[in-house]
Amino acid sequence: MNPAQPLLVMEGITKTFPGVLALQDASLRVGPGEVHALIGQNGAGKSTLIKILTGAYRRDRGTIRLAGQEVDFHSPQAAQRGGISTIYQEVNLVGFRSVAENVFLGREPRRSLLIDWRAMNAEAKRVLERFDVRVDVTRPLASYSVAVQQMVAIARAVSYQSRLVIMDExxxxxxxREVETLFGVIRQLKAEGVSVVFVSHRLDELYAVCDRVTIMRDGRTVDERAMGEISKLELVAKMLGKEIGEVRREGETAFERTGPPGETVLDARDLRSGTALRGASVNVRAGEIVGLAGLLGSGRSETARAIFGADELTGGELRVNGKPADFHSPADAISRGIGFCSEDRKTEGIIPHMTVRENLTLALLPALSRAGIVDPARQAEVVDRFITRLGIKTAGPDQKIRELSGGNQQKVLLARWLCLNPKLLLLDEPTRGIDVGAKAEIQGLLSELAREGMGVLMISSELEELAEGSNRVVVLRDGRSVAELPREGLTQDAIMTAMAHGSAPIEADGGAHA
Structure with a gap:
C-alpha cells in the first residue's frame, strides 16, 4: 500500500432501520499508523458505522475500501480475518470461561486435536502483562472486576496482529493508571504502523492520543479535522449543532445548585461486607446529591450494592428515613423507597431483547397488575409520560431497547426507578459511555430531582462530574470512608488529595477531617 494512501475509506454510507434513517452519506477516512477519533452524540451513527464496517450490519448504500481494495465483510469474523479488530464498550466475552480462554476464544493453540492449555495460559499471561495486568489467567473472567474484563477484551483484540483496531469507549x-497503560499500547501500535479508530466521550483523551477527528451528527459526517486545529468548545458545538457561544452559556448553567437539604434519608455507618467493605460510612439527606469517590477497588460499587441489599452486610448500621434497615434482597430496599442504577448497563440493567416499554416498567409491574395481568392502558400512560419527561429518543415504546443509544438506554433505566417515586436513588457511573449532550441532560435531571426533594448518591470516576454536580463528596479508600468534602472548596484537586491522603474516619455527625 502506498504510504500516502488511506488505510480505510468509507464513503456514501447509508443505512435505514424500520422508521429510522441511521446513516445518510456518512464517511470515514483513516490513514496508516494513525490514531483517529470518531465522535458524536449518542444516536449520531458512530456505532452503526462501525458495525457496518465490521460486518455486523449490512449497508444500504456506499463503498468501503481497505488498503486500496474494496471490501464487503458479511460478519465480524470475516472482518477480523481481514485485519480489523474491534473492542466494544460493553465487554463482549464469556464470563464463565477462564481469562486465557477469552483471550484466545476461537483460535486456541492446539497440540494435534487437543487444546494446548499450558501454551495458551503462558501466552495469555504474556499478552496481558503488556497491559500491566497480572492476574491468574486460569480463573473465570467473571470473577474479576469490570475494569480487568475490559483490559482482557483490549488485549484480545490487540493480540490479533490487525491492521486496524477499533476501540469503542x-x-x-x-x-x-490503566488509561495511561492503554495509551502507551496505542502509541506502540501507531509506531508499528497499526491504525486505531478511537471512540470516546472524554475530550481530554482525544487530545492526548488522537491525530485527527471525524465528527458525526444525526447520521451524517459533519467535519474531519486535525486534533490540533479544533478547540474543545468548537468540537462540542459541532457535535451538538450549535454555536460556540450557545454551548458556553449552557455549560455555565448545566449544574444548578439545589436548595437546602431536608431530613436524612440514608444513614450508613461503618458498613462491612466480606473483604470489599471495611468501614464505609455515608449519609444522604432529602434534596441533596452526595458524590462517592475513590479509585477502582476502593469499595464504591460495593457500598451501593450493600445499601441496596444486593450484597450481604456483615457489620455496620443502616438506617433509611430514620428507621433501622436490614435488607436481605433488593426487593426489601425497593419497598423502602430506594432505586439503584448499576454501573453495568448491559448485564445488570437493560434486558436487551425486551422493548423500551417492558424495560421501563419492569419494577412497576406489581402496581400495574391485577390478578397477574398487566393493565396496558396504565402501563402506556406511565411509559409515554417518562419518555416525554426524560426526552428518550426512540422510534416508539415497542422498539427493542438494545437498538437505543447508550445515553437513551440510561434514561430508560432512570425512568424505571423514577416511576416508583423513590426517596433515594443510588447511581453507579450514571454517565459512563454517553455523550456530552446526554450527559448534561442527565446531570440536569439529577439536579431537578434533588430540587424536588429526592436524595441522590452518585458514584463517578470523573472527578469533574463529582466536583461540579455534588453537594458533598465522600471519599473511599480500601473499603473505608476516609474523607468528606463539603461544597465550599470542592474541586477535582481536593478530591484527588483526599483519595491519596485522606485518613480520618467519617464521624457520627457525618463530618470528617481529611
Whole structure:
C-alpha cells in the first residue's frame, strides 16, 4: 500500500432501520499508523458505522475500501480475518470461561486435536502483562472486576496482529493508571504502523492520543479535522449543532445548585461486607446529591450494592428515613423507597431483547397488575409520560431497547426507578459511555430531582462530574470512608488529595477531617 494512501475509506454510507434513517452519506477516512477519533452524540451513527464496517450490519448504500481494495465483510469474523479488530464498550466475552480462554476464544493453540492449555495460559499471561495486568489467567473472567474484563477484551483484540483496531469507549471502566497503560499500547501500535479508530466521550483523551477527528451528527459526517486545529468548545458545538457561544452559556448553567437539604434519608455507618467493605460510612439527606469517590477497588460499587441489599452486610448500621434497615434482597430496599442504577448497563440493567416499554416498567409491574395481568392502558400512560419527561429518543415504546443509544438506554433505566417515586436513588457511573449532550441532560435531571426533594448518591470516576454536580463528596479508600468534602472548596484537586491522603474516619455527625 502506498504510504500516502488511506488505510480505510468509507464513503456514501447509508443505512435505514424500520422508521429510522441511521446513516445518510456518512464517511470515514483513516490513514496508516494513525490514531483517529470518531465522535458524536449518542444516536449520531458512530456505532452503526462501525458495525457496518465490521460486518455486523449490512449497508444500504456506499463503498468501503481497505488498503486500496474494496471490501464487503458479511460478519465480524470475516472482518477480523481481514485485519480489523474491534473492542466494544460493553465487554463482549464469556464470563464463565477462564481469562486465557477469552483471550484466545476461537483460535486456541492446539497440540494435534487437543487444546494446548499450558501454551495458551503462558501466552495469555504474556499478552496481558503488556497491559500491566497480572492476574491468574486460569480463573473465570467473571470473577474479576469490570475494569480487568475490559483490559482482557483490549488485549484480545490487540493480540490479533490487525491492521486496524477499533476501540469503542475502551477507557469507560478504567482508572487513570490503566488509561495511561492503554495509551502507551496505542502509541506502540501507531509506531508499528497499526491504525486505531478511537471512540470516546472524554475530550481530554482525544487530545492526548488522537491525530485527527471525524465528527458525526444525526447520521451524517459533519467535519474531519486535525486534533490540533479544533478547540474543545468548537468540537462540542459541532457535535451538538450549535454555536460556540450557545454551548458556553449552557455549560455555565448545566449544574444548578439545589436548595437546602431536608431530613436524612440514608444513614450508613461503618458498613462491612466480606473483604470489599471495611468501614464505609455515608449519609444522604432529602434534596441533596452526595458524590462517592475513590479509585477502582476502593469499595464504591460495593457500598451501593450493600445499601441496596444486593450484597450481604456483615457489620455496620443502616438506617433509611430514620428507621433501622436490614435488607436481605433488593426487593426489601425497593419497598423502602430506594432505586439503584448499576454501573453495568448491559448485564445488570437493560434486558436487551425486551422493548423500551417492558424495560421501563419492569419494577412497576406489581402496581400495574391485577390478578397477574398487566393493565396496558396504565402501563402506556406511565411509559409515554417518562419518555416525554426524560426526552428518550426512540422510534416508539415497542422498539427493542438494545437498538437505543447508550445515553437513551440510561434514561430508560432512570425512568424505571423514577416511576416508583423513590426517596433515594443510588447511581453507579450514571454517565459512563454517553455523550456530552446526554450527559448534561442527565446531570440536569439529577439536579431537578434533588430540587424536588429526592436524595441522590452518585458514584463517578470523573472527578469533574463529582466536583461540579455534588453537594458533598465522600471519599473511599480500601473499603473505608476516609474523607468528606463539603461544597465550599470542592474541586477535582481536593478530591484527588483526599483519595491519596485522606485518613480520618467519617464521624457520627457525618463530618470528617481529611
Amino acid at each position: 475502551p477507557t469507560s471502566s478504567l482508572d487513570d
